[in-house]
Amino acid sequence: MSGERLSEEEERKFRERSLVEIIERQIKRARDITKEIAFAVEHAKTAMDAEDYAYTKQSISDAKKQVEKLGKELLYAQMLCWDLMKVRGDE
Numbered sequence: 001m002s003g004e005r006l007s008e009e010e011e012r013k014f015r016e017r018s019l020v021e022i023i024e025r026q027i028k029r030a031r032d033i034t035k036e037i038a039f040a041v042e043h044a045k046t047a048m049d050a051e052d053y054a055y056t057k058q059s060i061s062d063a064k065k066q067v068e069k070l071g072k073e074l075l076y077a078q079m080l081c082w083d084l085m086k087v088r089g090d091e
Contacts, residue, residue, distance in 0.1 A: 012087060019084040026077035033070045037063050 006014065044059035 016084065016087050019080055019087060023077060023080050023084065026073060026080060030070060030073050030077065033066055033073060037066045037070065040066060 040059050040063035044056050044063065047053075047055035047059055
């Protein structure tokens with residue numbers, strides 16, 4: 001098998017499966033980041049109720065960083081989806 005090449009269709013299906021798996025991982029990452037954002041927001045609310053403004057500021061900063069991270073992860077997922085569309089011929 002070392003000298004054999006995959007047919008064009010087999011290669012396309014392999015690439016499609018690989019992209020789908022990577023996209024699924026990106027979705028999981030995005031969900032995890034969303035949970036982290038919710039956690040930071042809850043901490044900020046608790047800190048505001050306790051009038052702990054330094055902790056409120058830190059929690060808001062943490063949430064902001066996670067939102068920026070989420071944006072990058074979603075952009076990467078979108079790019080992967082475009083690649084998947086090209087592989088499938090759905091352009």
